[in-house]
Amino acid sequence: MPLLELKDVSITYRGLRGTVPAVRGVNLTLEAGQTLGIAGESGSGKSTLAMAMLRLLPPGTDVSGEILLDDEDVLSMKWGRLRAVRWTGLSMVFQGAMHALNPVYRVGQQIAEPLELHQKLTGSALEERVVELLDQVGMPAWRKDSYPHELSGGQRQRVMIAMALACEPDLIIADEATTALDVMVQAQVLQLLRNLVYERNVGLIMISHDLSVLADMCDRVAVMYAGEVVELGKGHALFTAPRHPYGHALGSAFPVIGDMSARNNPRGLAGDPPDPSDLPSGCPFHPRCPVAREDCSTVKPELLTVPAPDDPARLSACLVAQDGDPIVPAGDPTKEPAL
Numbered sequence: 001m002p003l004l005e006l007k008d009v010s011i012t013y014r015g016l017r018g019t020v021p022a023v024r025g026v027n028l029t030l031e032a033g034q035t036l037g038i039a040g041e042s043g044s045g046k047s048t049l050a051m052a053m054l055r056l057l058p059p060g061t062d063v064s065g066e067i068l069l070d071d072e073d074v075l076s077m078k079w080g081r082l083r084a085v086r087w088t089g090l091s092m093v094f095q096g097a098m099h100a101l102n103p104v105y106r107v108g109q110q111i112a113e114p115l116e117l118h119q120k121l122t123g124s125a126l127e128e129r130v131v132e133l134l135d136q137v138g139m140p141a142w143r144k145d146s147y148p149h150e151l152s153g154g155q156r157q158r159v160m161i162a163m164a165l166a167c168e169p170d171l172i173i174a175d176e177a178t179t180a181l182d183v184m185v186q187a188q189v190l191q192l193l194r195n196l197v198y199e200r201n202v203g204l205i206m207i208s209h210d211l212s213v214l215a216d217m218c219d220r221v222a223v224m225y226a227g228e229v230v231e232l233g234k235g236h237a238l239f240t241a242p243r244h245p246y247g248h249a250l251g252s253a254f255p256v257i258g259d260m261s262a263r264n265n266p267r268g269l270a271g272d273p274p275d276p277s278d279l280p281s282g283c284p285f286h287p288r289c290p291v292a293r294e295d296c297s298t299v300k301p302e303l304l305t306v307p308a309p310d311d312p313a314r315l316s317a318c319l320v321a322q323d324g325d326p327i328v329p330a331g332d333p334t335k336e337p338a339l
């Protein structure tokens, strides 16, 4: 049984300016001890999906489908159970730690809170655990007495990670958790997350704009476009041999670790992602797609198996790739993906 299973998850925001279908029909699974990356441009629905897993979306938002954590549907949990699950089952490290920490409490108190509440720790046992958690994220014990404004951005982010680890959750969702950190601290935090996965069999979901981090860290990566998963495959293979033109464009816009040709040929993608409340017909990517055919504007591609080297189970929602045709136009300056 997978640790996490998302079945046909769709999410629609409802507001004064109408409805926004931000996530549509997402199916994903994650096993314990595995890392799943979620990639995609800004607005593709990555954070919305993560917030739904913790049921943190604004009231009135429609969420359909199932989000099964250890076979228990997060969407139908009672409030008390959900509160416990948010720390002990899955926890999230948000982007922007400054806003997530409470400015009037010392960081040690903030790390202690879930431990008091959910693990009933008190006194010296509580203090020891706080210090141990700070140590795990590379911070000295005396930092427990600091206020958030006395810490650097990287230190605050590490405090957030210590809080997320506090109750030893089975699943951690890291949403751009390392993006704002300098390279050295980022490497430290990534190593910490890796250790948790390997040593404690934690499941990790990493949401990041930094594809080199995803390629390096993740067993599998889901590429999202306009609220849908358009490609799903093995971490590194997905960026070296994409099977969707959007995956290719994303991969060639960012350097992939160890692939100097991509580094020398960074290339952005023309145009903007579509407005989720006014999606194009057919494949939502077709207006920006360099290899779109006529039927791409009328036929909505399903997510089907399109094998790639080292990744026979790759899934791609692209009619061109599904027909075995090149997903990169002739003469494209970026590296042709291996066929």
Ligand SMILES: Nc1ncnc2c1ncn2[C@@H]1O[C@H](COP(=O)(O)OP(=O)(O)OP(=O)(O)O)[C@@H](O)[C@H]1O
Binding pocket: 013, 014, 015, 020, 022, 040, 041, 042, 043, 044, 045, 046, 047, 048, 049, 058, 276
């Ligand atoms: N509270 C909200 N009300 C209405 N629409 C929203 C709300 N939050 C997000 N959206 C819309 O939902 C879509 C998905 O947004 P989301 O933040 O999930 O994308 P993302 O891929 O995480 O982007 P980023 O990388 O910038 O965080 C966007 O079109 C966004 O404008």
